[in-house]
Every structure is written in structure tokens, then in C-alpha cells.
Amino acid sequence: MSSTPRLSRRQLLRGAALVPVAGALAACATPAPKTPASSAPGAAKQLEVWIFDGGFGHKYATDIHQPLFKAKYPDVAIKHNFTKEVTKVLQPRFAGGNPPDVIDNSGANAMDFGALAQDGQLLDLTPMLDMESWDDPAIKVRDTLDPAVLEIGTYDGKFSVVGYVNYIYGLWYSQKVFKDNGWTPPKTWEEFIQLCEKIKKAGKMAPFTYAGKHPMYALEPILTTAAKIGGKEILVNLDNLEDGAWKAGPIKEAVTRWAELSAQYLMQGTAGLDHVQTQTAQNKYQVAMLPSGSWLENEQKTTTPPGFDYAMFTIPDVTGSDKLPYGALHTQPGENFIVPAKAANSQGGVDYLRAMLSKKAAGEFSRLVSTVPTVKGAGEGLQLSTGVKSASDAYAAAGENTLYYRWDKWYLQLKDEATAATGELMSGRLTPEKFVERVQKKADEIKADSSIKKYQR
Structure with a gap:
């Protein structure tokens, strides 16, 4: 495992050793904003994205998701970043009250979802589920997703974590x-x-x-x-x-x-x-x-x-x-994306997720990295590699006999x-x-x- 030190739940995101205590406590006391009803990023000129550079790399973000987002919002500059050490790099940002706008919080060194939820650090994405899907205004985002995504991504009744891949x-x-x-x-x-x-x-x-x-x-x-x-x-x-x-x-x-x-x-x-x-x-x-x-x-x-x-x-x-x-x-759904509650451009983050969850983006993602996304129909018409076909066949054969855990x-x-x-x-x-x-x-x-x-x- 990584040598990155783990903070206790009480220390996590409080920033005791990272930022002045008063600033950290003030950040934690700030009420979590609600997702705006509009689906336009407004006047925001920048969107900061962090991708976990693991089994799928990070090129899918620069080659698929971000061009799709930019096609609709050309004036928004995307600041793309990637890391294998999510906690080490981004935990201080949460403690300082200035997290990025979109994070793929995945890998062995992912941040503690339970602590993030407990501290009000995750944007409630429930309103996003009832927005128009990216490629079809007649279909809501929630209807494009495997139902397991909603179940696994909900903390205290708030949908706040988007699992993008069926692990x-x-x-x-x-x-x-x-x-x-x-x-x-x-x-x-x-x-x-x-x-x-x-x-x-x-x-x-x-x-x-x-x-x-x-x-x-x-x-x-x-x-x-x-x-x-x-x-x-x-x-x-x-x-x-x-x-x-x-x-x-x-x-x-x-x-x-x-x-x-x-x-x-x-x-x-x-x-x-x-x-x-x-x-x-x-x-x-x-x-x-x-x-x-x-x-x-x-x-x-x-x-x-x-x-x-x-x-x-x-x-x-x-x-x-x-x-x-x-x-x-x-x-279970994995490769977990979040929008921080205190992100500078949280609505841009929501729209980035909507672009990702389009059938087009998920299909191209599946083709590029040989995996099974959680977006319905994303793999239609694709020539599957032997590994993906084997996993997909096993998943289909399992039927109701699938397992997951969340502890x-x-x-x-x-x-x-x-x-x-x-x-x-x-x-x-x-x-x-x-x-x-x-x-x-x-x-x-x-x-x-x-x-x-x-x-x-």
C-alpha cells in the first residue's frame, strides 16, 4: 500500500496539520450548496477536473469527455489534472475549502467517502438525476443509469457519488x-x-x-x-x-x-x-x-x-x-466521480458529469478502455475484447446472484x-x-x- 499517512475520521478534512484550524473549521461549517436547477455553467470561465490515473488511465477524459463538454460550452477553460495519489493531493484542498470541481475519487488511495459525506463535502447530485440527459432531452439522466449506481452512490438519502464503470x-x-x-x-x-x-x-x-x-x-x-x-x-x-x-x-x-x-x-x-x-x-x-x-x-x-x-x-x-x-x-459501480459541495464551479461539474453519462461518451469510453460502463446501452454494437466479453457473460449469467459491499x-x-x-x-x-x-x-x-x-x- 501507499506510504501516504491516513488521518483519523476526526482529523480528516479538518486540516489540523494542513491549514490554520480556524480556517478549516469555518470551511466545515459552511452549508453545502444545492445543485442549481439550471443546466448552464453560467459565467464560470474555468472547470478544474482531477482524474485517477489507474487502470483506465486519464486520456479518456481529455480525448472523449472534455471535447464533448467543450462542444457545448466552448468558453469554459478546462484545467485537466491526474494523479495516482488522490488523498495525498486533494485532501489538503478540501481542508482549505478550495476543492476542484470534478474528481474521480478512485484507487487504493481514494479519499474516505464516509468522512466526505459526514462533513458535508459532497454536492447533492439528486437534482441532476431529473435533468435532461446530454444526448436526448426527452430522457432524464436517472433513466440512463444502471439502478445500482443510484443505490451505491447514495449517502444519507442524498445521491452524491457517480459510479461510472461496472466493476x-x-x-x-x-x-x-x-x-x-x-x-x-x-x-x-x-x-x-x-x-x-x-x-x-x-x-x-x-x-x-x-x-x-x-x-x-x-x-x-x-x-x-x-x-x-x-x-x-x-x-x-x-x-x-x-x-x-x-x-x-x-x-x-x-x-x-x-x-x-x-x-x-x-x-x-x-x-x-x-x-x-x-x-x-x-x-x-x-x-x-x-x-x-x-x-x-x-x-x-x-x-x-x-x-x-x-x-x-x-x-x-x-x-x-x-x-x-x-x-x-x-x-458494483466503481470509478467514482464526485462534485465537491464547495467547488468554485459546481454547476459546471454537474454538466461535466452529464456529458460523461451520455450514451456517446460512455460508448466511446467503453471502446477506448475495454470495459463496461454503467450507462445503459453504452456497449451496443461494440466488438468486445476477450476479457470484457468474459466479464460481461459472467455478469449476465449471474442474474440475481450478484454481490456487493459498502463498508x-x-x-x-x-x-x-x-x-x-x-x-x-x-x-x-x-x-x-x-x-x-x-x-x-x-x-x-x-x-x-x-x-x-x-x-x-
Whole structure:
């Protein structure tokens, strides 16, 4: 993980070490403005945009979204910026009361959505949903979006976070490698272990890896496995900080199984590698499988050899009596865009989002970065890459058996603790029993802390 220090919820956005306290408190006390009813940026002459430079890069903003916005508002100058360290770069701006106008708050170092909402730092985008969509005045913005975007992006009854991409999670592999070796994606845990053993004995590559420096990549399949075993309520209980939620039987079993797999089949040196390094190792045929999301193919496009042919499979059936059937998967809107409540040009920010959410913009985005946007119909008529097709097919096959969780966005301190504990677990330095105890302890601390806003689903 990044060495960027995390501030406590009480310190976050207060700017104790960043700006004079009086100024920070005054900024936090300022009432959050409402989105203007008009869809025109008015006299504003500049729009400041910050893009997370991750799996999708930032060229989509300069090549697709911003030209579309400028075509309607040519007099508004766009100040384009990008970073991999969103919190480090932009948290001081919030503390100082001068945040930019549009932010893609994504990546391992994203700002704490729960704290931003609690401090009134997010513009209420609900009025935007009832505005005309960018390309068709007869259709409202809300009717162009996957309904999950509205659910996931709502905090305390206010829609304030726009997830632009359907993240579809699974275990990723090369179709070429599997075909050349006669391997088949496993459908049961027994088949999964047998496949890992077969790969290990062949000696050509390691069976499994994950982003060692970003252990949330490993926690995702652990939690999906737990939900497979125990049902969706396992994840709902984590979100709601239910007593003992992290110590539930299905979570213990999932943690144990992945710890055992890691002990036997993990690529050597994984703990010291980041996501790009482990993904590149897969492109070099040094490892067979890794957990990731549907952004993977685009993120690795410069190192993926011809004919590699990305694909993913879902978490195998675990116990023979799982609550959820084979094919259940974790998917939820990601690549999260916000307009700060105190932005100098908040209405311009709203219109920038409207441009992004047009079918034209989302379709071109999908074509450029090989992914599945949350805008309805954005992928129509596109020739899908193998990875995107595999993820899209898995999503369609899952039907109602899709999963998501929100605790990691609501409670960043809990995410940090769970992430660190997962790294220790997968490296063999923490037992499954100690893992669930450690994370449960942090969840209990957050639940008991009256200064932290609690969310429910």
C-alpha cells in the first residue's frame, strides 16, 4: 500500500496539520450548496477536473469527455489534472475549502467517502438525476443509469457519488495458457485445488498470485467466497457493523481456505509486488491466475502479448451446500466521480458529469478502455475484447446472484485494518482465527465511536 499517512475520521478534512484550524473549521461549517436547477455553467470561465490515473488511465477524459463538454460550452477553460495519489493531493484542498470541481475519487488511495459525506463535502447530485440527459432531452439522466449506481452512490438519502464503470470481479487467466495446457476453469473448490496442484507440479509457472502490496485484491475473493457459502446477508452484516459479523462461520471458512491455498500455491515474492508487477508476471507466463476486476485488460494492454486472450471465472462452489449457486459474483459501480459541495464551479461539474453519462461518451469510453460502463446501452454494437466479453457473460449469467459491499467506502479505517490483516494472513504471519479477531476488533471500535457517522443497508 501507499506510504501516504491516513488521518483519523476526526482529523480528516479538518486540516489540523494542513491549514490554520480556524480556517478549516469555518470551511466545515459552511452549508453545502444545492445543485442549481439550471443546466448552464453560467459565467464560470474555468472547470478544474482531477482524474485517477489507474487502470483506465486519464486520456479518456481529455480525448472523449472534455471535447464533448467543450462542444457545448466552448468558453469554459478546462484545467485537466491526474494523479495516482488522490488523498495525498486533494485532501489538503478540501481542508482549505478550495476543492476542484470534478474528481474521480478512485484507487487504493481514494479519499474516505464516509468522512466526505459526514462533513458535508459532497454536492447533492439528486437534482441532476431529473435533468435532461446530454444526448436526448426527452430522457432524464436517472433513466440512463444502471439502478445500482443510484443505490451505491447514495449517502444519507442524498445521491452524491457517480459510479461510472461496472466493476466485475473474478479470477483472471489467459485463455491461451489454459488451452495450450488442457486446463479448464474450475467449478468446485476441489477442482480449484486440483488445478493449482497440476500447475505447481508442471513447474512452468506459479498457480496463483495477487497484488501483495495492495491486499484488498485478496480480501475481495475471500469475502465473495464467504457470501457464496453463507448468502448475501454475510456482506450486509459487515456493512451494518453487526456484532460478530467478521467472526461468522462462512467468513472463517473462506479465510481458512484462502490462507491454505496461499500457503501452498502462491507465487514466490508476491508480498513485495504491487498490482502492476503481479499482472505483468502473468503476462510473462510466470503465474496462471490472479484476482482482479474488469479494468485489468486495459490496465495491462502495453505488456500483454498477442494471443494472450484474457478471461475470468467466478468463485468456485465451496462446500456443496453453498447458499448461492455457481456463477454468483461480486459486481458494483466503481470509478467514482464526485462534485465537491464547495467547488468554485459546481454547476459546471454537474454538466461535466452529464456529458460523461451520455450514451456517446460512455460508448466511446467503453471502446477506448475495454470495459463496461454503467450507462445503459453504452456497449451496443461494440466488438468486445476477450476479457470484457468474459466479464460481461459472467455478469449476465449471474442474474440475481450478484454481490456487493459498502463498508470499505463507509469506514476507511476499517478498510485499512482489514487490508493490513489480509496481507498478514496471505503471507502466513496471521492465522485465520487471529485475522477475524483483529478485523472484528476494529469494526467494534468504529461502531462504538460516536464521532463516526454510521450507515445502513
